[in-house]
Amino acid sequence: MSVGSANTETARTGTADPGGALPIGRFAPSPTGRLHLGSILSAVGSYLAARAEGGRWLVRMEDLDTPRVIPGADSEILSTLERLGLEWHGEVLYQSRRAEAYSDALDTLKAKGLLFACTCSRTSLVGTDEATSTPRYPGLCRHRPPVFERGHAALRFRASTDASLVAFQDLYQGYRQEDVAATTGDFIALRRDGIPSYHLAVVVDDAAQGVTQVIRGADLIDSVPRQVVLQRSLGLPQPRYGHLPLVTEPDGTKLSKSRRSVPAGLEAPGALLLRVLRLLRQDPPEALRRAPPEEILAWAASQWRPEAFFGALGIPADFPG
Numbered sequence: 490m491s492v493g494s495a496n497t498e499t500a501r502t503g504t505a506d507p508g509g510a511l512p513i514g515r516f517a518p519s520p521t522g523r524l525h526l527g528s529i530l531s532a533v534g535s536y537l538a539a540r541a542e543g544g545r546w547l548v549r550m551e552d553l554d555t556p557r558v559i560p561g562a563d564s565e566i567l568s569t570l571e572r573l574g575l576e577w578h579g580e581v582l583y584q585s586r587r588a589e590a591y592s593d594a595l596d597t598l599k600a601k602g603l604l605f606a607c608t609c610s611r612t613s614l615v616g617t618d619e620a621t622s623t624p625r626y627p628g629l630c631r632h633r634p635p636v637f638e639r640g641h642a643a644l645r646f647r648a649s650t651d652a653s654l655v656a657f658q659d660l661y662q663g664y665r666q667e668d669v670a671a672t673t674g675d676f677i678a679l680r681r682d683g684i685p686s687y688h689l690a691v692v693v694d695d696a697a698q699g700v701t702q703v704i705r706g707a708d709l710i711d712s713v714p715r716q717v718v719l720q721r722s723l724g725l726p727q728p729r730y731g732h733l734p735l736v737t738e739p740d741g742t743k744l745s746k747s748r749r750s751v752p753a754g755l756e757a758p759g760a761l762l763l764r765v766l767r768l769l770r771q772d773p774p775e776a777l778r779r780a781p782p783e784e785i786l787a788w789a790a791s792q793w794r795p796e797a798f799f800g801a802l803g804i805p806a807d808f809p810g
């Protein structure tokens with residue numbers, strides 16, 4: 490954080506942070522549709538984790554995957570956050586406007602010999618889902634001569650180095666350890682369609698925004714080790730990580746697609762917040778039943794007890810409602 494931005498922040502909120510020790514959290518939705526119950530839980534959880542310690546909470550639009558982006562979804566998401574009283578600090582960062590930063594990061598990795606061109610087709614590598622669990626890349630292209638022309642090949646990060654073992658203490662899920670070289674292997678840094686990978690964009694943006702704690706859904710916990718090896722290779726600081734439980738079906742199974750696409754009930758923002766707090770086992774008192782969102786959030790931030798859901802990867806939703 491620069492001195493300038495710290496001063497502006499002090500003037501705006503009246504909370505001084507001379508040492509820069511207060512946490513900076515963020516919520517980073519993809520504008521591919523409306524927020525659903527699970528994404529609202531992530532927004533609320535990341536907000537409370539930052540505000541409970543008097544920190545700042547930023548919003549970033551992860552709109553790089555242009556074929557999936559829905560025009561207008563970003564403003565709908567922002568107005569949902571506003572209705573819920575989830576006030577963010579500063580400007581919303583759009584990944585689609587950050588091409589230069591990603592290109593610089595790729596150049597850094599390239600200069601270190603950590604990228605190689607991969608021409609493997611998606612079908613030759615079964616079920617590649619780069620955001621979540623990915624089968625290990627078999628290394629088919631890693632020993633071919635380096636070719637970096639765009640448009641023909643993806644660029645993969647060379648994970649098999651002596652720095653691929655990652656251990657971290659997740660704030661909500663506890664100790665985790667993974668050797669990226671052994672699990673995912675070399676992973677995509679630049680997709681063959683020219684779009685930077687989720688992992689690359691996230692680490693570059695978290696560092697640029699000064700994010701010190703990444704609080705998000707547990708479906709992304711498997712991406713931490715890849716993001717940490719990228720941070721190490723790019724010389725970026727490693728934030729703290731906390732993965733919130735996912736909202737599941739009442740029987741504990743993965744939330745169905747139809748339910749995930751149902752936007753949560755915004756006609757009563759206070760009731761929706763209370764529902765999310767109950768899902769996070771925060772036990773909001775009955776007295777808050779008709780309180781405005783701001784009052785509910787202020788109570789929740791003052792009482793934030795993440796230990797109430799510690800170790801939970803999923804929480805059954807109380808459908809319908």
Ligand SMILES: [Zn+2]
Binds near residue numbers: 609628631
């Ligand atoms: Zn390949």
